Amino acid sequence: MMFPKKTKFRKAFKGRISGVTVAGSTVSYGSYGLKALEPTRLSARQIEAARRAISRYVKRAGRLWIRIFPDIPVSKKPAEVRMGSGKGSNEFWAVRIHPGRIMFELDGVPENVAEEALKLAASKLPIKAKFVKRIV
Numbered sequence: 001m002m003f004p005k006k007t008k009f010r011k012a013f014k015g016r017i018s019g020v021t022v023a024g025s026t027v028s029y030g031s032y033g034l035k036a037l038e039p040t041r042l043s044a045r046q047i048e049a050a051r052r053a054i055s056r057y058v059k060r061a062g063r064l065w066i067r068i069f070p071d072i073p074v075s076k077k078p079a080e081v082r083m084g085s086g087k088g089s090n091e092f093w094a095v096r097i098h099p100g101r102i103m104f105e106l107d108g109v110p111e112n113v114a115e116e117a118l119k120l121a122a123s124k125l126p127i128k129a130k131f132v133k134r135i136v
Contacts, residue, residue: 001044003093004071011087012072017041021098027134029065030107032114034121037128041094042103044070050121054104057117062108070095097127 017039027033034050047070054064070093077088097103104121106114115131122129 001048001093002066002070003044004069007071007073010073011075011090015072015096017096017098019098021100024067024102025100027102027105027132029067030063030105031134032106032111032118033067033102033132033134034104034118034129035132036097036101036103037099037130038097039099040097040127041072041074042068042070042097042125042127043074044093046125047095047103049124050104053120053124054106054117057120058106058109058113062106062114065105066103067105068095068097068101068103072096102132103129 021036025035047066047068051064051066058064072094073090074092074094075088076091103125104118106118109117111133118129118131122131
């Protein structure tokens with residue numbers, strides 16, 4: 001599972017996800033990509049599940065790039081705890097996804113295989129995503 005080795009601050013504000021993506025909206029490394037169509041917060045577990053779905057479908061052929069990294073700590077208080085007494089402990093790591101962000105890229109496999117693999121990965125994620133090709 002992915003998470004940063006070290007962070008400047010232990011806990012982060014919740015924040016809001018507004019607007020479209022500024023950077024990372026084009027397929028840069030591979031030939032095919034998976035583009036997010038909705039704003040959301042993806043956990044490291046969800047990214048890992050999508051990665052496994054892709055690599056199992058393509059039978060580890062080709063090359064996969066993960067263009068997102070979970071660097072935001074998400075804290076949560078335990079169940080049935082009274083109000084107050086500070087912020088909860090870190091529960092998982094997440095990444096904020098803006099619409100238009102390329103999350104995964106794939107190369108070295110036929111287009112129909114890449115499309116099916118990335119659609120399988122999209123089904124593991126809690127957002128709408130679409131298959132895109134590199135514009136040459």
